[in-house]
Amino acid sequence: MAPITARGSNNMSASTPKLSLGPILYYWDRDSVYEFYRQIAQTPVDIVYLGETVCSKRRLLRDQDWLEIAAQLEQAGKQVVLSTLTLIEANSELSKLKNICNNEQYMIEANDMAAVNLLSGKPGFVTGPAINIYNSRTLQLLASQGLRRWVFPVELSRDTLADMQQQRPEGIETEVFVYGRLPLAFSARCFTARHHNLQKDDCQLRCIEDADGMLMSTREEAPFLVINGIQTQSAKSCNLISDIEDMKQLGVDILRISPQAKSTVEIINIFHACLHGKKSVQAAAIELEALSPTGTCNGYWHGGAGMELAEQHLNKTSSEA
Amino acid sequence: MNDSNRKMELVCPAGNLPSLKIAVNNGADAVYIGFKDDTNARHFAGLNFNDQRARDGIAYAHQHGSKVFVAINTYPQPSGWQRWQDAVDHAAQLGVDALILADIGIMDYAAERWPDLRLHLSVQGSATSQESIDFYHRNFGIQRAVVPRVLSLKQIKSVCENSPVPIEVFGFGSLCVMVEGRCLLSSYVTGQSPNTFGACSPASAVQWKETDAGLETRLNNVLIDCHTKDESAGYPTLCKGRFKVNNNTYHAMEEPTSLNTMALLPELQQAGVAAIKIEGRQRSPAYIEQVSKVWRAALDACQRDPENYQPQASWLEALEQVSEGTQTTLGAYHRPWQ
Structure with a gap:
């Protein structure tokens, strides 16, 4: 595989990737969700993923509410994708999943193999970051079942993506998670309920109190992870702004930003400005660092530990630009 | 697939040849092993089987009426693909009784190249419903699925009832609180994950x-x-x-405890569970001996008379002694909700 420095400088096929907004991973009240998407409709984001992906007990928005928001976003020119639950255990969750997968108006994002199975053979679906597509043969098999777009798993490196892009089946779009706290693990246990000394079946939906999740620090006060119900996230926000030139060269089609309680609109605007040459990568990196709740990281993309921040790459990319 | 009259199989771990022999001698119906590289989820220094050891182990198990499964249950990336493909070929040529696989691409390869070889879906495949198990059955003809340790007993029953293939569950050993195959905490900190x-x-x-x-x-x-x-x-x-x-x-995520479902055996049998898996390929031959012996006795007792089955105090004591954190729990199996 070609090292970064050997990339062709005359690659004219590199086009500007689209921007997407991933599903809201936290539990926000109904009004906040409506207001959030009212603002998102005004941003230059191209694709919006909607729906509850973390916990089936979060039901402040009903299916028809999501569809109403979907219609509003579509009217504003956004492509809407309906996202589905990441951990399917109970039969009630399976029935709800089947309902969503039967929707023929919007594309569906599968986050569990149950959804992939239900969507197989249908016109086209997306796999989210929790579906383990780690090699070309997996990507090809899913493409043969109707996959149209995949989100690159967050723990893999740009070198692996480079290899996979070379073998990418015809018509498949590649999306990369470029900004936000990383979804790292899922459990049957609710860590938010555990923190409040509540049983999961009597959790009182206390996760609604933490719009960006609950910070978990080490015993020496270093921000480490974030508790978000049954999901565990990184405390640091993944930020691949310094690597978007690399992604263009790799033929990445879509860059995903993950919503946070504050400043999501500004973050979208920063990425958009950077993608269209209206803001330098360095300026964008500095602004994004300030907007991240507890710092940034980009280690996975560079082949290291996810929590690391490979800053030398920032200088390299900017000198190439 | 619910067959509550079937005898539940005891599937024991072995990290080396002495452990494999001990498991076989103490009543394991099947032993699962891995090769000496990153193709399996217990890639630890000094552990696992080279070609000769695997050959000897398989011959020993087969002579004594036990089966051998090989776990090739990590996720290959393009740069390492050949190693996983070689592991599948190697296991097939050794005459193993089943492969335990997680990755879709590797399963596709194995099903195409070795159509007669029995495939099990690894717990690392994160299948928590009949619907996801059906994906692997439909595409690759898997004949068993190992389900994650996050399911409650009620959910296990439901999966057993509706799954197209028999179900294997974890009975004892170290407990993952996260869904296997979907936990990146380790690589976030170290760059290396299961x-x-x-x-x-x-x-x-x-x-x-x-x-x-x-x-x-x-x-x-x-x-x-x-x-x-x-x-x-x-x-x-x-x-x-x-x-x-x-x-x-x-302990914001998990107390250091072990899983022990011995008290639930009649219910698991009633649910139609096909096999009970013991965790711990990384553990010592002494652990394998205790655990195989006690679980063999428990499974036999439960099979003989499920209604009057009760774990014996001496069994529980023996298990407590080899448990991590010397404290055991029913894990998610006892959850009352849903």
Whole structure:
């Protein structure tokens, strides 16, 4: 595989990737969700993923509410994708999943193999970051079942993506998670309920109190992870702004930003400005660092530990630009 | 697929040839092993089987009426693909009884290249419903699925009833609180995860340090826990550390306990569970001996008379002695909700 420095400088096929907004991973009240998407409709984001992906007990928005928001976003020119639950255990969750997968108006994002199975053979679906597509043969098999777009798993490196892009089946779009706290693990246990000394079946939906999740620090006060119900996230926000030139060269089609309680609109605007040459990568990196709740990281993309921040790459990319 | 009259199989771990023989001698119906590289989820130094050891182990097990399964249950990336493909070919040529696989691409390869070889879906495949198991059955003809340790007994029953293939569940051993195959905590801190490298919280990243406050355990410099002299310091698996949330320092994710479902055997049998899996390929031959012996006795007792079955005090005592954290739990199996 070609090292970064050997990339062709005359690659004219590199086009500007689209921007997407991933599903809201936290539990926000109904009004906040409506207001959030009212603002998102005004941003230059191209694709919006909607729906509850973390916990089936979060039901402040009903299916028809999501569809109403979907219609509003579509009217504003956004492509809407309906996202589905990441951990399917109970039969009630399976029935709800089947309902969503039967929707023929919007594309569906599968986050569990149950959804992939239900969507197989249908016109086209997306796999989210929790579906383990780690090699070309997996990507090809899913493409043969109707996959149209995949989100690159967050723990893999740009070198692996480079290899996979070379073998990418015809018509498949590649999306990369470029900004936000990383979804790292899922459990049957609710860590938010555990923190409040509540049983999961009597959790009182206390996760609604933490719009960006609950910070978990080490015993020496270093921000480490974030508790978000049954999901565990990184405390640091993944930020691949310094690597978007690399992604263009790799033929990445879509860059995903993950919503946070504050400043999501500004973050979208920063990425958009950077993608269209209206803001330098360095300026964008500095602004994004300030907007991240507890710092940034980009280690996975560079082949290291996810929590690391490979800053030398920032200088390299900017000198190439 | 519900066949509650079937005898539940005892599937025991073996990290080396002596352990395999001990498991077979103590009543394992099947033993699962891995090769000496990152193609399996217990990729630890000094563990696992080279070609000759695997040959000897398979011959020994087959002579004594036990089966051998080979776990090739990590996720290959393009740069390492050949190693996984070779592992599948190697296992097939050795005449193993089943492969335990997680990756879709590898399963596709195995099903195409070795159509007569029995395939099991690994717990690392994260299948928690009949619908996801159906994907692997429909595409690759898997004949068994191992389900994650997050399901409750009620959910296990439902999956057994509706799954197109028999179900294997974990009965005993170390407990993953996260869904297997969907936990990246280890690579976030160290760059290596069960999915990519076959190890969680790898030993090469562990640091131990005596300080005035106590014994610090770190993983790639991140403080996982600090133990005073009266506390026993366990291996710093990162989900089992103590962390600070809103000024409380506690086991924010998981207490260091082990799973033990021995009390639930009649219900698991009634649910139609096909096999009980014991965790611990990384554990000593002494552990394998205790656990195989006790679980063989328990499964036989349950099979003979499920209605009057009760775990014997001596069994539980023997298991407590080899448990991590010397405290056992029913895990998610006893959850009342849904």
